[in-house]
């Protein structure tokens with residue numbers, strides 16, 4: 001087995017493991033429960049889940065999506081999230097090679113998926129994702145760019161925070177109700193640490209565009225809270241992948257006018 005296979009195996013293992021952990025996060029964080037205790041158990045019969053029934057994707061398949069003890073169906077969300085995060089970590093390695101950029105993309109993507117799930121489900125973005133992600137993002141910025149990298153990350157975080165905070169204040173003033181949740185503001189500080197201030201602008205632009213196209217028609221008919229974090233998550237992911245290319249194209253475009 002070559003180094004490449006070992007590397008991809010490692011990325012897959014890490015991705016599946018973090019996917020499994022993300023399942024615990026999206027289940028417990030919105031309820032303010034500890035991530036460590038108690039150990040996972042079946043919500044119906046209460047039996048503790050044995051380690052060999054807790055292996056990402058495989059266990060769900062072997063158990064045919066049912067609890068070993070009481071036969072209650074286990075949501076396919078569990079293996080699906082594990083597969084998604086596993087694919088994300090392998091995909092990042094494929095796209096960027098064994099680099100800090102790959103690690104950065106995999107970490108950011110994992111956090112964004114967690115945010116999208118909790119925001120869509122509970123209209124809630126846990127601090128663990130935003131503040132925890134902010135620390136990770138700044139750490140990666142420092143590791144990949146040294147002092148200037150850290151400054152870039154800090155600037156991005158400040159830009160994300162201030163931009164969304166301002167939108168929230170102005171929105172409240174115009175609509176007389178909360179337009180921007182505190183979770184969205186903290187989320188964009190986190191995104192800024194990973195993507196820099198230009199990335200913040202592109203993320204908010206894409207998120208607002210997507211939110212308008214997808215959600216406004218629904219909202220106009222039946223007034224509902226908008227999980228803006230979902231759209232920001234998609235915008236941030238798109239910016240990470242294509243942001244530099246789009247920015248370069250835009251600069252070229254401006255020069256051409």
Ligand SMILES: [Zn+2]
Pocket residue numbers: 042043044045046047067068069070071072
């Ligand atoms: Zn059970």
